Amino acid sequence: MIITTIPYWHKFLSPFFNRFKVESYTIWKIRKGLNLEKENPNKREEKNRKRGFISPFPSDFEKVEERGREPWLSKSNLEKKLLLSLENSSSLFSLPFQSPAPALLAFSGGIDSSALFHWLNLHKFPFDIALVNYKTRRESDKEMERALQLGKMYGKRVYVTFCKLPKFSENGARRCRYRFFYRLMEEYKYQTLILAHQLNDRLEWFLMELGKGAGVVEMVAMEEWEKRERFWIWRPFAFWSRREILEYLHHYKIPYSVDTTNQDLNFHRNFIRHTFADKFLSLYEKGVKKSFHYLERDKSELLPEIKEIGKVYFFPIGTPWKNLRGVDRIAKRLGVIMSASQRREILRQGFKGVISGKVAVDHNAKLIFVAPFVKISLGKIREKCRQLGIPPKIRGYVVKENLCDMLSTAISTAVWKSGRS
The missing domain is CATH 3.40.50.620 (HUPs)
Known part of the structure; x- marks a missing residue:
């Protein structure tokens, strides 16, 4: 040996x-x-x-x-x-x-x-x-x-x-x-x-x-x-x-x-x-x-039900407090611990912003999205993202990882415990 x-x-x-x-x-x-x-x-x-x-x-x-x-x-x-x-x-x-x-x-x-x-x-x-x-x-x-x-x-x-x-x-x-x-x-x-x-x-x-x-x-x-x-x-x-x-x-x-x-x-x-x-x-x-x-x-009742595709996380829009809990939890998964001032700022911005230059937060009419922040030129694919309901702040990561179609399918087929789909 x-x-x-x-x-x-x-x-x-x-x-x-x-x-x-x-x-x-x-x-x-x-x-x-x-x-x-x-x-x-x-x-x-x-x-x-x-x-x-x-x-x-x-x-x-x-x-x-x-x-x-x-x-x-x-x-x-x-x-x-x-x-x-x-x-x-x-x-x-x-x-x-x-x-x-x-x-x-x-x-x-x-x-x-x-x-x-x-x-x-x-x-x-x-x-x-x-x-x-x-x-x-x-x-x-x-x-x-x-x-x-x-x-x-x-x-x-x-x-x-x-x-x-x-x-x-x-x-x-x-x-x-x-x-x-x-x-x-x-x-x-x-x-x-x-x-x-x-x-x-x-x-x-x-x-x-x-x-x-x-x-x-x-x-x-x-x-x-x-x-x-x-x-x-x-x-x-x-x-x-x-x-x-x-x-x-x-x-x-x-x-x-x-x-x-x-x-x-x-x-x-x-x-x-x-x-x-x-x-x-x-x-x-x-x-x-x-x-x-x-x-x-x-x-668990106070936290939103979170789904994910790659590193794109999304959940239904709820009360501001519940939304903030969801963003805070996902940011922690992505390696960012939000401070009290960052929580206040993301609330003030209406859940549209970037946390510590690393985590992007944005929403459409029904869902809040959280993903790693990536800044790239989108070109013609910008319009496709808009039509698919993918909000601006997270498009950089979605395009970089080629997740547009997968994310669109996941959003349209998502079934939530609350009964919302």
């Missing part, structure tokens, strides 16, 4: 990249079919402890009850719970697309992503992993080494980037992280990005948006499936609480690391988590799960 050697020169190069603030990434590809030695579990746990990865499996049942946690799940109960979770979430059995290509898991080595790594392997779902090293904690390099070990053990590709921010912020870290993930999705043609967001994360976001002032569409985020321009985002743990995930980790004795910065209340999200969200969820977990199911249904 040939194993690609894992280089250790990244330890010397990372300060160089950090100094000049140059984002870079290195790929470690570990070939499949490894013949690994069986390791003594006690020795493995001791190694993990020394490296900062803990597997806090309680030594006896009584200590669990003393800490006030719910009774430990027996193996049979845990398997029933896993099966019930799969029945409630049809993800593994009805993917929104058919693809033999593996997915990409955003991995950190923490509670959620460690459990998700094991869960995906348990169900034999093909995936590779990507990790961002912010170099902000001593544990950062240990977590990176852990990811490399898992890649070697399970025959996964491991992608790592070093992201050193001048001043660490949640938004800056998020932008760096997703820029890296999206680049990998584009370059290596992955069709699914798997994220480890769970119920606690969703409640925290809900409360943060509630505090800022937002509607249901903004507050109900991190749904199980989310469409982007070239790929899907999948969150298998969208309805799992952190308590359930910890039980899963403890049951299978899965090591994980703890990010100490999650205790820093100077970060707004941590403040919301420790002051409100965790306490509330510990009391009303079942009710919160039900509420998010109901809110997702309500959210």
